[in-house]
Amino acid sequence: MNSPVAYGDIKAATDRVNGHIRPITLAPLDPGAIRTALRDPLDDQAPTPCRVWAAMEFMQHTGSFKARGAQNFIQAHKEAGTLPAAGVTIASGGNAGLACAWAAAQQGVAATVFLPTTAPPVKVDRLRAYGADVQLVGGEYAEAAEACADFARSSGALASHAYDHPLIAAGAGTLMEEIHQQLPQVDTIVVAVGGGGLFTGIATAAQHHGVRVVAVEPENCRALNAAIEAGHVVDVPVDSIAADSLGARRTSTMALHAAQQDGVHSILVQDEQIIAARQALWDHRRVAVEYGAATALAGLIAPGAYVPQCEENVVVVLCGANTDPTTLTPRPLS
Structure with missing residues (x-):
């Protein structure tokens, strides 16, 4: 919690x-x-x-407003020296993924973004334009989030969150x-x-x-x-x-x-x-x-x-x- x-x-x-x-x-x-x-x-x-x-x-x-939380998340981990070589990962309906990919790119950090298959193509295209590795999984956010958690555990990537993280909320x-x-x-x-x-x-x-x-x-x-x-x-x-x-x-x-x-x-x-x-x-x-x-x-x-x-x-x-x-x-x- x-x-x-x-x-x-x-x-x-x-x-x-x-x-x-x-x-x-x-x-x-x-x-x-x-x-x-x-x-x-x-x-x-x-x-x-x-x-x-x-x-x-x-x-x-x-x-979208998501850039605020993503920037705060990345900057806080940069200050603490906790940005891993495996980069960051996030599950998102689209906007949080865009923000995470954008903030990570500014620091030269890899971003892997998990989205439900229902995500609008305009958001998927923009994610790839930011250099993110886009993974489309399941029909709802919850399914994409489960896949993202599995990836974080196996890869060592830093797990961000679309909304349920103090740094994300404080940034917003x-x-x-x-x-x-x-x-x-x-x-x-x-x-x-x-x-x-x-x-x-x-x-x-x-x-x-x-x-x-x-x-x-x-x-x-x-x-x-x-x-x-x-x-x-x-x-x-x-x-x-x-x-x-x-x-x-x-x-x-x-x-x-x-x-x-x-x-x-x-x-x-x-x-x-x-x-x-x-x-x-x-x-x-x-x-x-x-x-x-x-x-x-x-x-x-x-x-x-x-x-x-x-x-x-x-x-x-x-x-x-x-x-x-x-x-x-x-x-x-x-």
């Missing part, structure tokens, strides 16, 4: 990744855009819209540090949750700064929500359009610990709402994100979603864009 991530771990990670990652860009959304994107724009009884910023983390190296938490530095008046941060690495880091830093966290998951990929309900981590079915990045069968104990702190709200959304949110981002901003990133926005604009108070300052994390843009419907820019 990994111990909970502390705020000091995130501060240490911030120092390590500084200069190695791209700083976050916060883009304010148009007043009323969130209220009207999927609801009746003629509803004159709607409340005064909140103020919403999009955290454009999909512009990060490798196309550097995103919250940057957001708070740029927008100290932030009240709420909305983030999609898969295995829980990004959530763990963000929630840990957010609690330190007194910021509310809204954790959003697909109804059929609800590892964190189910763990909160049960009071311990449990296995859940994985069946969502966002499963390539949010399809963990179980969350981490670190994520559950973070979710049990004050100021955390868990929201579930349906696949059709995720699809609509992704399309709305394209229609309104010409931003093409992956379904996992659109899940966060769905947590604000879908029926039954989190409802901000008037004048609340909300940041929605758009965490990745390793996607096929041809799946978006062409529409006039609004």
Whole structure:
């Protein structure tokens, strides 16, 4: 069991990744855009819209937030002199593998990445472009993870993890540090949750700064929500359009610990709402994100979603864009 991530771990990670990652860009959304994107724009009884910023983390190296954790992981082992000759290995739905391969390549370290056979071809192609040895195993992340563990034991490679490692989660938490530095008046941060690495880091830093966290998951990929309900981590079915990045069968104990702190709200959304949110981002901003990133926005604009108070300052994390843009419907820019 990994111990909970502390705020000091995130501060240490911030120092390590500084200069190695791209700083976050916060883009304010148009007043009323969130209220009207999927609801009746003629509803004159709607409340005064909140103020919403999009955290454009999909512009990060490798196309997702995962670069932060991977960089922190590699840099920490470099400092400790524990990068083996056999390199690093990781099991991933795609984005964590990309980040691991990228960070390893920067240090001249070999990377072997295990993915389920359902991983999008765009991610597989990019992994190979980073020089990674790609192994496609099984139909789910859990099967790829088992093969990765076997490889680490037999080869001596350093095993990283897509989300369940303190260095990975602390690296992801550097995103919250940057957001708070740029927008100290932030009240709420909305983030999609898969295995829980990004959530763990963000929630840990957010609690330190007194910021509310809204954790959003697909109804059929609800590892964190189910763990909160049960009071311990449990296995859940994985069946969502966002499963390539949010399809963990179980969350981490670190994520559950973070979710049990004050100021955390868990929201579930349906696949059709995720699809609509992704399309709305394209229609309104010409931003093409992956379904996992659109899940966060769905947590604000879908029926039954989190409802901000008037004048609340909300940041929605758009965490990745390793996607096929041809799946978006062409529409006039609004």
